[in-house]
Amino acid sequence: MDGNRIGVLLVDDEQLVRTGLRAILESEPDLAVVGEAADGAEVPGLVARHRPDVVLMDVRMPSVDGIRATEHLLSTTDRPPKIVVVTTFENDDYVYDALRAGASGFLLKRARPEEIVSAVRTVVGGDSLLFPAAIRRLAARHSGRAGRDGLRGAGLTERESEVLRLMASGLSNVEIAERLFLGLQTVKTHVGNVLAKLGARDRTQAVIEAYESGFVSPSEGAGRS
The missing domain is CATH 1.10.10.10 (Winged helix-like DNA-binding domain superfamily/Winged helix DNA-binding domain)
Incomplete structure (x- = not known):
């Protein structure tokens, strides 16, 4: 991705979720959606092709879930993107396992648009935790x-x-x-x-x-x- 905009890859098996996230992110001048996937199995190829800065990764998907996709991506990719898992329930052990696997944070699917935008910028900046209270509770x-x-x-x-x-x-x-x-x-x-x-x-x-x-x-x- 060019140095002026943050590139984001959307990974979720629900088209409606991806469409909503795309609309929110692309309304911001410094963010750009570089690709979409419906399953974690598609992630390595799309990351290699588009080199996103951030992957918004659904934690539960039918074939390759967000945890396995995160583990694979971070263990096989040179200079991997930041990964933010997207979930319905913040106290889900799947979320914690994704964080242990290397995800930088998580987002709730009911998050407000400004929270989603802020999350992407926060993980790219790396100077603070994304939603620290929620991560502390899980940890x-x-x-x-x-x-x-x-x-x-x-x-x-x-x-x-x-x-x-x-x-x-x-x-x-x-x-x-x-x-x-x-x-x-x-x-x-x-x-x-x-x-x-x-x-x-x-x-x-x-x-x-x-x-x-x-x-x-x-x-x-x-x-x-």
Whole structure:
């Protein structure tokens, strides 16, 4: 996609949903729908052909669902797009499994047009979580799932640990900088170090790892709605 507009691929088995999403996204001058698919099996070919920046991926599809499509895309594609899963119910374990597989966030099918537009821009920017309270609630339900080692093996510094906790509470880079009285570039460096040490694709993956390891408890992550 060109540098002036964000390219979006729509993946949903319902034509009506795709049509609605297309109308919403293409009403914005900085967004463009580059392709559509009715099943996850079509995603690799369309991504290779159109190189979208974001894929809006239905989590439940009849042949290849959004979880398997996300796993495949992220494991086989060089510089893969950001993936946002689209679902009916935010507390669906399918959503959490898609986030664990590498999706950067999720959208509800009943989301308002402005939320859909904001979601695409947020995941491309990468400086904050998409719908942090909802992601925290999902992650908190699975706290300790991977064993409570508290990320001891990651080698996080004290400052990096502090930054990760603030990321898990839903703060953006700008908000973390204000909270810690640091420069924005310094915060970005700390965030980059955290992602590298955890092997996380983005801050959503880092937050999930923080919860699953027991590094952040559900009560700690309740700092922002």
